[in-house]
Amino acid sequence: AQSVTQPDIHITVSEGASLELRCNYSYGATPYLFWYVQSPGQGLQLLLKYFSGDTLVQGIKGFEAEFKRSQSSFNLRKPSVHWSDAAEYFCAVGAEGAQKLVFGQGTRLTINP
């Protein structure tokens, strides 16, 4: 069965600084990997996904993520954060034929002005 770990519950960065949110997964075969963002009081919005091919994936809002099979990781990055990036971020893993996603516990991002 798949599992996902987001080691950081809460991260604070300054506006304009770079960001990296960590995600580690457990799955025996090639997974499908997702990052979602949730603004306060809102639903989850898909930022990006990986399912095959290029291991560096570009998403919306200037985010990117890199799939590293050797480290079982799919970390989310942004070179320069904006105050509007303050939100909760969820990593999720799926598998071929599973028809289910497993979500991490989420990382809450706070932006200092």
Added chain:
Amino acid sequence: DAGITQSPRHKVTETGTPVTLRCHQTENHRYMYWYRQDPGHGLRLIHYSYGVKDTDKGEVSDGYSVSRSKTEDFLLTLESATSSQTSVYFCAISAFPRDRTDTQYFGPGTRLTVL
């Protein structure tokens, strides 16, 4: 944005009363899901549906039932609400198997408080 609505958006009820939450989609997707979101737990799958009248349990299905009589509607029922079911409930849809990655798109959520 995917065409998903949830109703009601907020509900306060009392312990022991039945509650039904509705998810409506306009995408004609086959798969629909109900999750609950609680602090420290992320999202946990309650039930999902893979077609009209076809449903299956998720990891936290106890105390919940679902029904899907039409492609566009997926209902979640708490037969006798308990305080432990106070949560935010999200519906999601996916275009699986047309999209074999099972990318899921989420509704705006329903905040349920059981007193």
